[in-house]
């Protein structure tokens with residue numbers, strides 16, 4: 001970039017062209033062109049170097065307004081002041097409409113020339129500065145975007161890692177729960193998608209399903225691993241696991257959204273479940289979904305007191321529980337889903353478990 005600002009003077013007449021050059025040459029780098037065609041060739045080669053163009057309106061081949069439009073379409077940032085011997089307001093307005101900064105009337109006044117030239121060049125300089133600022137901001141912005149994305153990624157990894165650690169903790173303590181959490185999460189994903197839950201909400205729902213039994217960490221092994229039916233006080237202890245789960249999640253900001261699904265997954269649609277005995281849509285939707293997935297998996301697993309149920313028996317139980325244990329609309333979703341892939345999937349999963 002030259003230290004002096006560059007001015008292109010375009011006029012078909014030698015006289016005015018030279019007058020401008022003589023007037024401006026000491027303070028600016030002045031280039032001249034005798035036609036619109038020549039001027040456009042200079043714009044094409046000099047490009048960003050040009051700060052201001054003094055452009056005659058009346059020229060034989062192409063008139064100044066046409067040339068102005070061509071210049072602006074090539075490089076809208078170059079400032080253009082029109083020069084005319086025929087000072088009509090209409091011509092001037094027309095030029096301003098096409099992006100000229102102002103116009104000079106021939107024979108021109110020295111002061112007017114200096115005023116318009118310095119105004120045009122100042123505006124061009126300001127534009128350049130703005131452009132640099134915008135470019136800098138874009139760099140800062142994209143750096144920040146990258147950092148935000150990285151921070152988000154860290155949180156996601158941290159989140160997934162925490163969820164995995166919680167699952168491993170229950171799995172280690174309760175053999176039944178080993179694998180149960182993952183299967184409930186898979187079933188929950190199918191149900192959630194069929195209910196129109198997607199993206200981050202679906203991930204939240206599935207993660208809640210993964211940790212729905214996390215509260216079992218707080219239940220004694222004697223109760224968790226007991227073969228045969230539980231005594232009343234043992235049952236009482238077992239029934240505390242949703243509340244214990246909610247207490248485990250509560251102190252961690254990014255786990256807190258999973259609490260409703262964890263806390264209410266043993267509530268029943270008719271209000272006879274535990275811990276609070278709430279009913280219908282008082283029970284969070286995610287808890288109603290997890291309850292169905294949990295039940296499907298529990299029914300499909302061998303328990304100390306019974307064999308795993310067949311898929312047909314599971315569907316029958318779901319159907320029977322619609323409106324009492326389960327949200328009937330969600331049962332409908334689950335029953336529609338069973339064929340063909342859920343059933344097949346469940347059969348395969350249980351085959352693997354039994355191996």
Ligand SMILES: [Fe+2]
Pocket residue numbers: 212213241265266
């Ligand atoms: Fe549970």
